[in-house]
Every structure is written in structure tokens, then in C-alpha cells.
Amino acid sequence: MSEPAPQQPVTPDATGAETAQAAGADTAQTIGAVLDAAAPPAAGSARGAGRVRGFPWLRGLGYLLSLILGLAAYYLASVLNQNVPGYSSLFHSFSQLAGSVLWTDVSASLIRVGVGFGIAAVAGTIVGCLMGWYTPLRILLEPWVQFIRMVPTLAFIPLVIVFLGIGQTPKIGVIALAAFLAITVSVMVGVQNVDRIYVRAARTLGAGTGVLFRRVILPATLPYILVGFRLGLANAWTTVVAAELIAASNGLGYLITQSSTYNETPPIIIAIVCIGLIGLVMDQIMHYLERRLGSWQERAR
Amino acid sequence: MSSTRDAAAGETGTMTQDAHPKLSISGISHQFARREGPLSVLRDVSLEIYPGEFVVLLGPSGCGKSTLLNIVGGLEQPAAGSVTMDGKRVTQPGPDRSMVFQQYALFPWLTVEGNVEFGLRLKGLGRRERERIVEDVLRLVDLLPFRRAWPKELSGGMKQRAAIARAYALDPEVLLMDEPFGAVDALTRLQLQENLAATWLRHRRTVLFVTHDIDEAIWLGSRVVVFSGRPGRILKVLNIDIPVPRDAATRTTEQFTKYRQELLELVRAAMGPTGGGE
Numbered sequence: 001m002s003e004p005a006p007q008q009p010v011t012p013d014a015t016g017a018e019t020a021q022a023a024g025a026d027t028a029q030t031i032g033a034v035l036d037a038a039a040p041p042a043a044g045s046a047r048g049a050g051r052v053r054g055f056p057w058l059r060g061l062g063y064l065l066s067l068i069l070g071l072a073a074y075y076l077a078s079v080l081n082q083n084v085p086g087y088s089s090l091f092h093s094f095s096q097l098a099g100s101v102l103w104t105d106v107s108a109s110l111i112r113v114g115v116g117f118g119i120a121a122v123a124g125t126i127v128g129c130l131m132g133w134y135t136p137l138r139i140l141l142e143p144w145v146q147f148i149r150m151v152p153t154l155a156f157i158p159l160v161i162v163f164l165g166i167g168q169t170p171k172i173g174v175i176a177l178a179a180f181l182a183i184t185v186s187v188m189v190g191v192q193n194v195d196r197i198y199v200r201a202a203r204t205l206g207a208g209t210g211v212l213f214r215r216v217i218l219p220a221t222l223p224y225i226l227v228g229f230r231l232g233l234a235n236a237w238t239t240v241v242a243a244e245l246i247a248a249s250n251g252l253g254y255l256i257t258q259s260s261t262y263n264e265t266p267p268i269i270i271a272i273v274c275i276g277l278i279g280l281v282m283d284q285i286m287h288y289l290e291r292r293l294g295s296w297q298e299r300a301r
Numbered sequence: 302m303s304s305t306r307d308a309a310a311g312e313t314g315t316m317t318q319d320a321h322p323k324l325s326i327s328g329i330s331h332q333f334a335r336r337e338g339p340l341s342v343l344r345d346v347s348l349e350i351y352p353g354e355f356v357v358l359l360g361p362s363g364c365g366k367s368t369l370l371n372i373v374g375g376l377e378q379p380a381a382g383s384v385t386m387d388g389k390r391v392t393q394p395g396p397d398r399s400m401v402f403q404q405y406a407l408f409p410w411l412t413v414e415g416n417v418e419f420g421l422r423l424k425g426l427g428r429r430e431r432e433r434i435v436e437d438v439l440r441l442v443d444l445l446p447f448r449r450a451w452p453k454e455l456s457g458g459m460k461q462r463a464a465i466a467r468a469y470a471l472d473p474e475v476l477l478m479d480e481p482f483g484a485v486d487a488l489t490r491l492q493l494q495e496n497l498a499a500t501w502l503r504h505r506r507t508v509l510f511v512t513h514d515i516d517e518a519i520w521l522g523s524r525v526v527v528f529s530g531r532p533g534r535i536l537k538v539l540n541i542d543i544p545v546p547r548d549a550a551t552r553t554t555e556q557f558t559k560y561r562q563e564l565l566e567l568v569r570a571a572m573g574p575t576g577g578g579e
Contacts, residue, residue, distance in 0.1 A: 200376055201406035205420035205471065206396035215419070219410040296410045298453040 085266045093266030108250040116175030117236045124183025132191025149181045166247035178239040179232035190224025230286035322349035323507045329382035341532035353505040357518040360528025361572045399468035403480040405460040407452040414448040420471045438466040458489035478510045519560045529571045
């Protein structure tokens with residue numbers, strides 16, 4: 001596994017937002033770091049959170065302050081730079097969009113990401129399990145997986161258009177690819193890290209290979225699978241804009257590209273905010289699932 | 302599950318030697334591949350274990366006794382020799398030879414109950430049947446109130462009792478125990494030993510038990526097999542003729558002390574003049 005990239009150390013108490021952004025911006029380096037930090041899972045997060053554990057209101061207050069500061073900074077920027085649309089024009093644009101295309105765009109993007117991520121979740125888990133378990137397969141496939149992971153999804157778009165046309169398939173394909181790679185690598189690492197004592201115990205209890213995968217390796221890898229899903233979902237969501245460059249007629253990415261041809265900045269900002277907020281919500285849901293489904297784990301103190 | 306038939310068979314725990322052996326270990330040699338060349342861990346080990354016996358493998362660490370247990374368990378294939386159970390050759394793991402590991406090896410994603418049920422489901426038992434067995438074996442190890450607990454909520458001793466219950470649940474013909482009490486504190490260890498001895502007396506399963514604790518070996522065993530240091534060979538097989546059930550007082554009897562003396566000398570000899578080993 002790679003070390004955390006020095007310019008953006010992913011600390012154990014990195015929030016979901018940081019992780020999601022980092023994963024989108026720099027998947028290659030971050031995934032290893034996030035796996036290190038989060039997968040023997042959240043070993044340090046209890047300590048990181050512990051400092052303010054007794055004061056949840058203090059934490060809430062901090063978030064509120066952060067929001068106010070951010071909004072103030074944007075206001076300042078809009079005052080200083082004429083080209084940055086002010087809040088009034090943003091609100092105007094929002095009410096216009098909300099009355100027309102915004103929700104179709106949001107749902108179109110969500111559906112693409114949902115389908116693409118769904119495919120990637122199933123395929124990535126299966127391929128990751130097999131690669132983690134069967135060394136020859138890993139040796140054959142891992143260089144390609146790592147190679148493709150290094151290429152920004154955007155670079156595949158022209159090829160995908162040529163190969164798969166301009167229907168729904170290429171968009172979903174690109175999104176699925178982005179999620180698949182993150183999930184595969186995470187699951188593979190997870191399977192490699194399954195304590196062999198569980199495998200031995202299961203075998204002496206009468207488990208064959210099939211049972212071993214379903215009832216031992218899969219649950220033992222679950223924390224890694226969920227980390228993979230979280231990173232994969234973040235990748236899928238951040239890829240949606242790129243995917244919707246492929247002859248889309250709706251979607252948040254389409255909203256951005258279309259608005260940019262008319263030099264309309266407010267809709268772009270609205271779309272960006274929507275993408276970010278939805279991404280945050282999805283990330284929080286994945287975090288919640290990680291905590292819920294991984295509650296059996298022993299936490300190192 | 303309870304049978305008084307077997308319990309009457311031997312007063313001292315040494316079983317009738319005229320019966321057919323449950324397990325035959327014959328001419329086992331084994332080595333591990335290393336970059337510097339093969340490391341021989343077992344050399345020509347032969348041993349017969351009879352039904353209902355509690356056989357303890359005792360020896361310094363690294364003498365290959367755990368490897369031998371893994372071979373009997375079918376988790377490892379010996380380089381030479383063979384293991385047969387009831388005359389049939391052992392080639393792979395199976396629920397007829399349940400194993401208990403030093404590291405408990407409870408599945409942390411299952412509750413105590415789920416762990417115990419694991420092998421029962423694989424056997425294809427129905428829900429009611431599983432329920433009955435789970436209750437039986439958890440009662441046996443005094444864990445019934447903790448059936449819905451997660452492994453992380455249990456102490457080391459409780460974890461090991463749960464692991465033992467999981468092994469018992471399959472009603473294995475042979476119970477293989479690899480330093481099962483090696484990771485718990487001394488007091489818990491005594492408790493676990495007493496619990497194990499009591500359950501063994503009740504059901505008289507054949508047990509193959511690995512330890513490097515001499516007192517544990519004498520107190521539990523009907524026979525103690527002493528191994529030399531690496532590569533492991535059998536130095537001596539000692540019958541422990543102390544009547545069962547044994548209790549705390551047993552540990553201070555003259556007989557017990559004599560066995561301890563004898564085994565201590567053997568083990569010390571096994572470790573070599575430097576007192577080496579890891």
C-alpha cells in the first residue's frame with residue numbers, strides 16, 4: 001500500500017468530505033492512504049473524535065462557524081470580483097432552475113451514478129475477492145488495474161464515445177469503471193488481510209471453498225468492502241460531470257456544460273453545489289453503513 | 302449427547318488399549334520450505350490414540366507439536382507418513398476433527414450463538430435441532446447467558462470457552478486443541494482446565510491437546526507424549542495414572558509432583574544444554 005501523499009495527509013479523523021474530495025482529485029495516491037487510515041477500520045477515529053466527544057454542541061457550533069466563514073468568503077469574492085455572481089443572482093438562478101430542469105438533472109445524474117455504481121459494486125467485489133484470494137490471478141490483473149487507475153476518467157471519454165456510441169451505455173460505463181477500480185483494489189487488499197486463522201477455523205468446521213467465500217472471506221472483508229464502496233461512490237459521483245460530456249441531454253454535468261457555452265456562471269455554481277451536497281450526503285450514508293455493519297469489530301484503543 | 306457408557310470405561314483415564322485406535326499417526330516427518338533450505342520440524346513420529354483418551358503433546362516451542370496437530374486436522378499435508386482415523390486416511394479438514402486454536406479464532410462478525418451454529422448450518426441441521434445443540438454446548442461451557450454477545454464483548458477466557466463450544470457443537474469424534482489456554486491469565490487457565498476436564502469426563506471424546514505447560518499436561522492428560530526440540534521426535538510417552546475426576550488437591554499430591562519432576566527433566570533434556578528454543 002502506498003504511503004499517504006505528503007501534500008494531503010489523510011489523517012485518521014479525516015472527515016467524509018475531505019476523503020471524498022481527495023478521492024476524486026487524486027484517487028491514485030489517496031486510496032492507499034484511506035485504506036491505511038480507515039480500513040483496519042477507524043482504529044484511530046475514536047481518539048480523534050474523543051477530544052470533543054463530551055461537547056457535541058461545540059462540534060456543531062464549529063461546523064456552523066465553518067459554514068458561515070465559507071459563505072462570507074464567497075461573499076467577499078463576489079464583492080471583489082465582478083465576474084463572481086453575487087448571492088442575489090444565485091438565488092434568482094436557483095429559483096429559476098428549481099422551477100424547471102434542476103430536478104430532472106439531479107435525478108438523471110443520480111440514476112446514472114446509481115446504475116454505474118451498482119454494477120461496479122457487484123463486479124468490483126467479485127473481482128477483488130478473486131484477486132485477493134488467488135495469487136496468480138492477482139499477478140495477471142493487478143498491473144492493469146493499477147495502470148487504468150492512474151488514467152483520469154476524462155481521458156477515456158473520446159474512446160468510449162467511439163467504442164460504445166452516445167447512448168446511456170457509455171456514460172454508465174465510464175461511471176462504473178471509475179467506481180470499479182477503487183472497489184476492486186480495496187476489496188483485494190481486504191481479502192489479502194483476512195486473518196488466515198478464520199480460514200483454518202472454518203475449514204475444520206467443514207467449510208468448502210464456496211462457503212469459505214460467502215461466510216468467512218466476505219464478512220471478514222466487509223470493512224474493506226465498505227471503504228471501497230465509499231471511495232467508489234465518490235469516484236462515480238465525481239465522474240458524472242465527465243460522463244455527461246458524452247452527448248447527454250440532461251444531468252448536472254450537462255447543466256454545467258450547457259451553461260458554460262452561454263457563459264452563464266450562476267447555474268454552474270448551483271450545479272456544483274448540488275453535486276457537492278449530494279456527494280456529502282452519500283458519503284455520510286456510507287459512513288453510517290460502515291459503522292453499523294462493522295460494529296462487530298474490535299476497536300484498537 | 303450425554304453418555305455414561307464411555308465414562309465407566311476407564312478409572313484412570315487411560316483407555317482400554319485393546320480397542321482399535323481412533324487415530325493412527327505413523328511415520329510422520331515434515332519440513333517447512335525456507336530460502337535457506339528446508340527446516341525439518343518433525344522426524345518419524347508415530348503414535349496411536351485410543352477412543353476416549355486425553356492425549357497431551359508436550360514439548361518446547363518450535364518442536365513441531367502444533368504442526369503435528371495441523372496434520373491430524375488435515376490443514377497440512379505431511380512430507381512423509383500418514384494419519385488414519387478409524388482406518389481411513391486423513392487428507393483434508395473435516396468436522397469430525399474439530400479444532401480449537403490458541404487465538405480463539407472466533408468469527409468476530411458472528412455472535413457467540415452464530416459462531417457455535419456455523420458448523421451446524423454446514424451440516425444442514427434444521428433450526429430447531431441447531432437451537433437445541435447451541436443451548437446444550439453453551440450450557441456446558443457456562444456461556445448460555447452470553448449467547449447473543451459479540452466476541453469483542455467477551456474476556457479471553459470466555460472467548461476460548463465459546464470456541465470450545467463451537468468445536469463441541471459438531472460432536473466431533475476427535476477434538477484437536479492447539480495450546481488453547483496459552484493466551485489467558487493463570488487463574489482463567491485453571492478455570493478453563495477444570496471446565497474442560499469436566500466436559501471431557503461427561504462425554505469422553507478423544508482429545509489431542511498441545512501444550513508446553515507441564516502441570517496442565519499432567520492434570521488433564523491420560524497420556525502425555527513428550528517431544529524433543531526441533532526436529533520433533535517422541536522422547537517418551539507417559540501414562541498418567543491419577544484417577545479421574547481430578548481436582549485442585551490433585552496438583553499437590555505426591556504422585557502429581559513425581560510426574561512433574563519426571564516431565565520437567567525430560568523437557569529440559571529436550572531443550573538441550575543451552576536451555577534454548579525461542
